[in-house]
Amino acid sequence: MQLTKEEFKKRLERKLDNYFEEDVKSASNSDLYAAVSAIVRDGYTPQWRRIRIAETNQKQKQVYYFSIEFLPGTLLKSNLLNLGWLKTVREALADLHLDLDKIAAAEPDMALGNGGLGRLAAAFMDSLASTGYTGNGNGIRYKYGLFKQKFVNGYQKELPNDWLKKEDHWEVRRESKSVLVRFGGKVNMVDDNGWMTPQYEGERVVRAVPYDVAVVGYKDGLTNTLRLWDAEVPPEEELNYPTITDRRRVEDLTSILYPDDSNYEGRLLRLKQEYFFVSAGLQSILNYYTKDLDNKDLTKLPNYVAVHINDTHPAMAIAELMRLLVDEHRVDWDTAWNITQKVMSYTNHTIMAEAMEKWDVNMMSQLLPRIMQIITEIDRRFCVGLKGHVSDDVIERTRIIKNGQVQMAHLAIIGSHSINGVAALHTQLLETKVLKDFYNLYPDRFNNKTNGITLRRWLQIANPELSDLLDETIGKNWRNDSDEMLNFEKYYHDTKVLHKLSDIKLDNKKKLAKFIKERTGIVVDPTAIFDVQVKRLHAYKRQTLKLLHILKLYQDLKAGIDHPKRVVIFGAKAAPSYVFAKQVIKVINETANMINNDPDVNDKLKVIFLEDYDVSLAERIIPAADVSEQISTTTKEASGTSNMKLMANGALTVATMDGANIEIKDAVGEDNIFSFGLNKDQVYKYYAEHSYHPREMYENDAVMKKAVDALIDGTIPNCSAEGQALFNNFLGDNEQFLVLADFEAYLRAQAKIEQTWKQKRLWEQMSLVNIAHSERFDVDKTIERYAEDIWHLKKLEVEKADR
Numbered sequence: 001m002q003l004t005k006e007e008f009k010k011r012l013e014r015k016l017d018n019y020f021e022e023d024v025k026s027a028s029n030s031d032l033y034a035a036v037s038a039i040v041r042d043g044y045t046p047q048w049r050r051i052r053i054a055e056t057n058q059k060q061k062q063v064y065y066f067s068i069e070f071l072p073g074t075l076l077k078s079n080l081l082n083l084g085w086l087k088t089v090r091e092a093l094a095d096l097h098l099d100l101d102k103i104a105a106a107e108p109d110m111a112l113g114n115g116g117l118g119r120l121a122a123a124f125m126d127s128l129a130s131t132g133y134t135g136n137g138n139g140i141r142y143k144y145g146l147f148k149q150k151f152v153n154g155y156q157k158e159l160p161n162d163w164l165k166k167e168d169h170w171e172v173r174r175e176s177k178s179v180l181v182r183f184g185g186k187v188n189m190v191d192d193n194g195w196m197t198p199q200y201e202g203e204r205v206v207r208a209v210p211y212d213v214a215v216v217g218y219k220d221g222l223t224n225t226l227r228l229w230d231a232e233v234p235p236e237e238e239l240n241y242p243t244i245t246d247r248r249r250v251e252d253l254t255s256i257l258y259p260d261d262s263n264y265e266g267r268l269l270r271l272k273q274e275y276f277f278v279s280a281g282l283q284s285i286l287n288y289y290t291k292d293l294d295n296k297d298l299t300k301l302p303n304y305v306a307v308h309i310n311d312t313h314p315a316m317a318i319a320e321l322m323r324l325l326v327d328e329h330r331v332d333w334d335t336a337w338n339i340t341q342k343v344m345s346y347t348n349h350t351i352m353a354e355a356m357e358k359w360d361v362n363m364m365s366q367l368l369p370r371i372m373q374i375i376t377e378i379d380r381r382f383c384v385g386l387k388g389h390v391s392d393d394v395i396e397r398t399r400i401i402k403n404g405q406v407q408m409a410h411l412a413i414i415g416s417h418s419i420n421g422v423a424a425l426h427t428q429l430l431e432t433k434v435l436k437d438f439y440n441l442y443p444d445r446f447n448n449k450t451n452g453i454t455l456r457r458w459l460q461i462a463n464p465e466l467s468d469l470l471d472e473t474i475g476k477n478w479r480n481d482s483d484e485m486l487n488f489e490k491y492y493h494d495t496k497v498l499h500k501l502s503d504i505k506l507d508n509k510k511k512l513a514k515f516i517k518e519r520t521g522i523v524v525d526p527t528a529i530f531d532v533q534v535k536r537l538h539a540y541k542r543q544t545l546k547l548l549h550i551l552k553l554y555q556d557l558k559a560g561i562d563h564p565k566r567v568v569i570f571g572a573k574a575a576p577s578y579v580f581a582k583q584v585i586k587v588i589n590e591t592a593n594m595i596n597n598d599p600d601v602n603d604k605l606k607v608i609f610l611e612d613y614d615v616s617l618a619e620r621i622i623p624a625a626d627v628s629e630q631i632s633t634t635t636k637e638a639s640g641t642s643n644m645k646l647m648a649n650g651a652l653t654v655a656t657m658d659g660a661n662i663e664i665k666d667a668v669g670e671d672n673i674f675s676f677g678l679n680k681d682q683v684y685k686y687y688a689e690h691s692y693h694p695r696e697m698y699e700n701d702a703v704m705k706k707a708v709d710a711l712i713d714g715t716i717p718n719c720s721a722e723g724q725a726l727f728n729n730f731l732g733d734n735e736q737f738l739v740l741a742d743f744e745a746y747l748r749a750q751a752k753i754e755q756t757w758k759q760k761r762l763w764e765q766m767s768l769v770n771i772a773h774s775e776r777f778d779v780d781k782t783i784e785r786y787a788e789d790i791w792h793l794k795k796l797e798v799e800k801a802d803r
């Protein structure tokens with residue numbers, strides 16, 4: 001259904017009147033948000049229902065994306081865009097002297113994720129719907145999303161993110177789809193007519209209630225479902241939960257998202273969360289298969305169902321599906337195993353040891369006795385199967401249970417038919433280093449799927465001006481077919497287009513400058529280089545290297561050495577328990593304070609650390625960036641995705657040859673990126689030979705020494721302890737992130753950036769090339785590869801434009 005402005009205005013009046021007894025003049029932004037989102041819901045609900053019916057009728061294979069995090073951000077504008085209503089609604093509101101952006105700002109971010117991994121899951125949901133595949137998300141409805149970050153005296157403080165305080169307008173509680181999940185107790189296997197069946201004793205039963213969120217595909221796409229589970233006391237079990245404490249323990253299950261990114265903490269509640277959403281999700285899949293599809297033959301399950309495990313957090317799905325098949329549906333072990341392997345596929349998102357999940361066998365036995373038995377049996381059969389075929393060493397290195405711990409990555413690999421990394425280099429490192437033994441055992445299971453981003457959000461929503469310029473030059477069809485963005489390169493010598501490009505950037509920078517002024521009181525010059533590093537705070541991502549560069553620039557300016565004006569912008573949350581990351585935040589904040597208030601610097605250099613980086617803040621910062629900082633220690637960043645978003649918005653990348661940065665360089669050519677630093681072989685050489693001795697570098701490089709000494713010589717006020725901690729870290733023998741080893745090369749890359757900045761036209765040309773080639777990272781392309789190579793999906797046939 002095409003919505004007209006007049007029709008929209010009518011609906012808006014009606015909703016405001018019904019809901020709040022208000023009219024457009026008196027309504028608050030939050031009322032208006034509720035009313036507009038209700039109109040949007042009415043817009044997709046009929047199709048959402050029709051799609052579900054079509055799915056059941058056509059019995060097409062569906063993928064279920066299991067992820068402990070989903071990070072969609074706000075949904076109003078993206079749902080409007082995908083319905084094809086964004087422009088109409090924006091204009092209709094403007095007619096009424098209302099501003100869509102202000103109304104949309106009343107929506108809290110759905111921040112049920114930490115960073116890249118959760119954002120990727122949300123992007124995949126949008127893309128599956130947009131490309132026409134039936135894909136369902138399966139996750140947890142956390143009551144509190146990722147914490148809100150505040151700075152107090154330069155220190156990070158965490159506040160709860162009570163996003164459900166205001167009612168969520170997108171979710172639908174589906175009580176009838178509830179299932180029961182069991183924890184603890186004892187399990188005895190008893191013979192039931194020749195079938196060994198578990199009998200449970202003293203276990204706790206929790207009810208999993210799904211909340212479904214519609215995932216509205218772009219234009220002619222589908223409307224799919226993101227199913228998020230909440231935990232409740234089952235009505236029939238009330239007597240078993242007599243005290244408030246008992247009840248609270250159930251609610252606690254889905255209360256908070258663990259705020260750790262790429263870091264593993266073996267906490268009991270986290271293990272409960274993992275099993276909870278995995279079990280609930282698989283039960284609802286089997287209910288759908290056996291009841292709605294009325295299919296009794298479980299050996300055909302892989303023809304209808306693919307389950308994807310997003311990193312190891314949902315890896316228990318392998319054991320849980322075995323349990324459901326063997327215990328509940330009485331499928332024999334070998335058949336069940338065959339089904340499970342065909343259904344399951346797994347993505348690995350890191351090679352870093354500290355992020356690898358390993359659960360204590362005792363903890364798992366107590367919480368999930370039957371699951372532990374099943375994992376033990378999977379492990380036993382794995383070892384028996386290999387005995388005599390490969391060396392005992394290989395078996396020891398690859399088995400699931402070792403030293404009293406369950407290695408979740410091993411379970412994920414052994415139980416899946418596909419294992420993928422998230423960028424070419426990352427997959428190569430999995431195959432040749434981290435998972436080498438497994439690669440030798442199962443070479444055919446390994447494949448690469450480089451990450452992608454929702455260009456729709458990062459261009460059409462976050463940067464409408466740039467989107468309009470693309471329309472004016474290459475025509476509008478890039479919005480449906482991102483390949484066409486490559487045509488933008490034809491304007492490489494078009495002075496008018498290059499000027500427009502720089503006008504748009506300047507405009508976005510002015511908007512961000514205004515926002516920075518409102519938030520921090522600091523005035524920044526929009527004509528300066530906007531140098532952006534936005535991502536989680538992590539030692540391997542090396543915000544510290546940026547800090548050293550800032551200190552070097554500061555020392556130059558103090559000494560009268562000139563540089564082009566620069567505004568360095570950080571956005572980064574640190575895990576609350578990550579001491580080093582928090583020290584880095586403190587030192588950056590104190591450095592910023594010092595520089596921003598130093599009259600000698602004037603406004604040549606500003607350092608802005610914006611609080612509470614989230615998807616909404618990203619939408620403001622990224623379109624305004626000139627430089628994209630992608631400076632992780634080579635081999636450590638599996639892919640990165642902010643690199644792709646910044647590139648799409650015309651920022652030039654300064655990058656180590658890590659993760660997807662390599663593929664960005666391949667796409668734009670080496671003249672259109674500032675690459676620097678150690679390559680992977682040099683990094684591994686240092687590790688293998690233990691030959692990294694940063695103190696020598698520091699003693700022999702006066703410039704480096706001066707910058708590093710600023711951390712401890714009293715230059716930066718109010719952070720001597722934290723400065724000393726950073727100093728000690730950088731100079732530690734065999735410091736694993738090799739910060740000082742890349743310092744000099746990084747300075748050279750930054751000098752080149754300054755040189756290029758002075759050549760306005762060249763800068764705009766490079767920017768244009770980056771925008772054009774960002775089509776390579778369109779998430780729809782990534783999803784097509786998953787659908788074809790891993791999930792074997794076909795597109796659902798539905799009436800087009802039937803909304």
Ligand code: GPW
Binds near residue numbers: 262350355638639
């Ligand atoms: F450790 N990533 C993340 F691998 O955001 F599980 N959180 C995580 O917990 C992990 C990875 C995990 C990120 C990677 O660090 C980043 O390089 C990648 O682009 C992103 O996942 C999406 O694949």
